Amino acid sequence: MDKRQKILDFMTRDSRISAAQIAAMLDMDESEVRRAIKGFEDDNVIVKYKAMVNPQKVENGNVTALIEIKVIPERGTGFDSVSERIAKFPEVKSLFLLSGTYDLLAIVEGRNLQEVSAFVSQKLATIERVQSTTTHFLLKKYKEDGIEFFEQDRTRRLQITP
Amino acid sequence: MNEKVKAIPPSGIRKFFDMVSEMKDVVSLGVGEPDFVTPWHIREGSIYALEKGHTSYTSNKGMKELREEIAKYAAETFNAPYDPNNILVTVGVSEAFDLALRALLNPNDEVIIPEPCYVSYKPLSYLCNAKPVVIGTKEEDEFELRAEDIEEAITRKTKAIVLNYPNNPTGATLSKKRMNEIANTILQNKIWLISDEIYSELTYDGSHTSFASSEEMRKRMIFLHGFSKAFAMTGFRIGYAAGPEETISLMTKIHQYSMLCAPTMGQMAAIEALRKGKEEMLKMKEEYDQRRKLIVKGLNKIGLNCFMPKGAFYAFPSIKSTGLSSEMFCEELLKKEKVATVPGNAFGRSGEGFIRCSYAASIDEINTALERIEKFINNM
Numbered sequence: 001m002d003k004r005q006k007i008l009d010f011m012t013r014d015s016r017i018s019a020a021q022i023a024a025m026l027d028m029d030e031s032e033v034r035r036a037i038k039g040f041e042d043d044n045v046i047v048k049y050k051a052m053v054n055p056q057k058v059e060n061g062n063v064t065a066l067i068e069i070k071v072i073p074e075r076g077t078g079f080d081s082v083s084e085r086i087a088k089f090p091e092v093k094s095l096f097l098l099s100g101t102y103d104l105l106a107i108v109e110g111r112n113l114q115e116v117s118a119f120v121s122q123k124l125a126t127i128e129r130v131q132s133t134t135t136h137f138l139l140k141k142y143k144e145d146g147i148e149f150f151e152q153d154r155t156r157r158l159q160i161t162p
Numbered sequence: 163m164n165e166k167v168k169a170i171p172p173s174g175i176r177k178f179f180d181m182v183s184e185m186k187d188v189v190s191l192g193v194g195e196p197d198f199v200t201p202w203h204i205r206e207g208s209i210y211a212l213e214k215g216h217t218s219y220t221s222n223k224g225m226k227e228l229r230e231e232i233a234k235y236a237a238e239t240f241n242a243p244y245d246p247n248n249i250l251v252t253v254g255v256s257e258a259f260d261l262a263l264r265a266l267l268n269p270n271d272e273v274i275i276p277e278p279c280y281v282s283y284k285p286l287s288y289l290c291n292a293k294p295v296v297i298g299t300k301e302e303d304e305f306e307l308r309a310e311d312i313e314e315a316i317t318r319k320t321k322a323i324v325l326n327y328p329n330n331p332t333g334a335t336l337s338k339k340r341m342n343e344i345a346n347t348i349l350q351n352k353i354w355l356i357s358d359e360i361y362s363e364l365t366y367d368g369s370h371t372s373f374a375s376s377e378e379m380r381k382r383m384i385f386l387h388g389f390s391k392a393f394a395m396t397g398f399r400i401g402y403a404a405g406p407e408e409t410i411s412l413m414t415k416i417h418q419y420s421m422l423c424a425p426t427m428g429q430m431a432a433i434e435a436l437r438k439g440k441e442e443m444l445k446m447k448e449e450y451d452q453r454r455k456l457i458v459k460g461l462n463k464i465g466l467n468c469f470m471p472k473g474a475f476y477a478f479p480s481i482k483s484t485g486l487s488s489e490m491f492c493e494e495l496l497k498k499e500k501v502a503t504v505p506g507n508a509f510g511r512s513g514e515g516f517i518r519c520s521y522a523a524s525i526d527e528i529n530t531a532l533e534r535i536e537k538f539i540n541n542m
Binding site for chain 1: 173175178179182183188190192193194195197280281282330452453455456459460502504508525529
């Protein structure tokens, strides 16, 4: 793995890590690391820095739904034009094209059940190339992006051992 | 009570352990075990074994399946082919080491022990009524042992030498050249080698060469290894010894009476580790390597001279510039800045003037510890 990839690995794990620290750990100059990070930002490789919030600790009452969508692809653009249209709705947090029994999977967030239902029935389902939708409301998040949200026993190493 | 046991001095680590346990907000660089939890697939393997009811004794030597996996691993990883029948699964390398001494030594035999070294080598030799003969390794040699120092220490009574590379507490490894010289000395003088290679996978800047990769050496040595460090499995307590048939059979005799067998769920976990654990092990190794560079750079920047250790997960900086003894330094550092380290002299007299800093700690902990040590030194 080259050093650029390693810098990215460090930053995906903790975007607040300092360039000096990365430099020390990868045997690089700090300025070299800074340049690489600047490059990632300029090239849209690093798109954004944001905090990961534990959903079990925040009671904002929001609801999330995973929505399976079957669409009719279009000659020339395939799935892209209809997908881009769906993705533009701010309610859609993520959108993926999948293989299998349906085509798109949208992750939609709203303030309550009614809001999400209204979005699906009025906005999503009425798009011309959308054939059908199946909505699954999310009940609990256990793990996301490699982070487990449930309380874990802290490992208790002795503080001094030979 | 037994006079011999009573006469053994308490471990130099004990005092610090007691102090730390009374304190809050301590950042510890004093831990001699991985900060990773055992990889989940290994834990899951052990849980599965329990569910399936693998809760009885195994054969004294350990499960055949495990010994076969160990033989395969030793051959592939260390170029050290052993017959599974000449492998004994033990309760950690600690037990294996004790058995090796008890199988080899007669009263008044001499055992050469290079220091600084792991805390159990001397007391256990002493309990065998043998005489530990200590050689000090030096900072200017990056704590590598020199064959000429062994030559000097050898007498007619010398039975064995104990080596531990990569080394706890110094992080030193042996160069191929030094290793060949030492091997020649051992063979020429017909003494035994007990080689504790528990940290071998954690060798950075190059790869580990085992003494057991030489056919001639395999006839004169007991190879000790285990799962605790590389696979982050300390609590499972699984180690092993490999060696010539006669030695292993004597060790097995003691083991069968004192231990019967190593824990069964630990053995099951070890099988899983050897079959599927390499990828996660290499990931942990890479992280240690990065932290090694971070801590060594940090210590040198603070003014604590530290050579770049090539193995294990310890940095061994000199604190001589502060004018304090190792013990004073660690005690004051702990009291004033709440950073726990281990004084070098806990590992033998030649460790005086150094402290052991384990980098089996998170990056945050290492950074906080470095900041606090810097503050401590600046306020001196």
